[in-house]
Amino acid sequence: QVQLVESGGGLVQAGGSLRLSCAASGRIFRNYAMGWFRQAPGKEREFVATINWSGDNTYYADSVKGRFTISRDNAKITVYLQMDSLKPDDTAVYYCAADSAHRMFLSVTVKEYVYWGQGTQVTVSS
Numbered sequence: 001q002v003q004l005v006e007s008g009g010g011l012v013q014a015g016g017s018l019r020l021s022c023a024a025s026g027r028i029f030r031n032y033a034m035g036w037f038r039q040a041p042g043k044e045r046e047f048v049a050t051i052n053w054s055g056d057n058t059y060y061a062d063s064v065k066g067r068f069t070i071s072r073d074n075a076k077i078t079v080y081l082q083m084d085s086l087k088p089d090d091t092a093v094y095y096c097a098a099d100s101a102h103r104m105f106l107s108v109t110v111k112e113y114v115y116w117g118q119g120t121q122v123t124v125s126s
Helices: 026-031
Strands: 005-008 011-012 018-025 032-037 046-051 057-061 070-073 078-085 090-101 120-125
Touching: 005 011, 005 090, 018 032, 018 090, 032 070, 032 078, 046 070, 046 078, 057 070, 078 090
Parallel strands: 011 120
Antiparallel strands: 005 018, 018 078, 032 046, 032 090, 046 057, 070 078, 090 120
């Protein structure tokens, strides 16, 4: 069983930065790809970024590419999402998730992530 706890959300002005953290429990975290997703009010949960188990392969949604950076520290069993140049459209609840399957390609699909955190609110004011 893997438990995920997000932190680092908050209120920030447009153009500002936030760093989200996702602390995981469980020894097998190191073997899992990790992802960040977000859900705005009235919208479906959408993919933001993902990283493979070793941290040397990442993939981003077009909407955040060049502004967000995903990383992980397997020694600390934590995954991060550095968010820069934030926009009001980035306002959402952000979730981290773990994909336990060993896939050839990183997944961007909600259904393929087995474990989820409770989410952290990010609000960007204009």
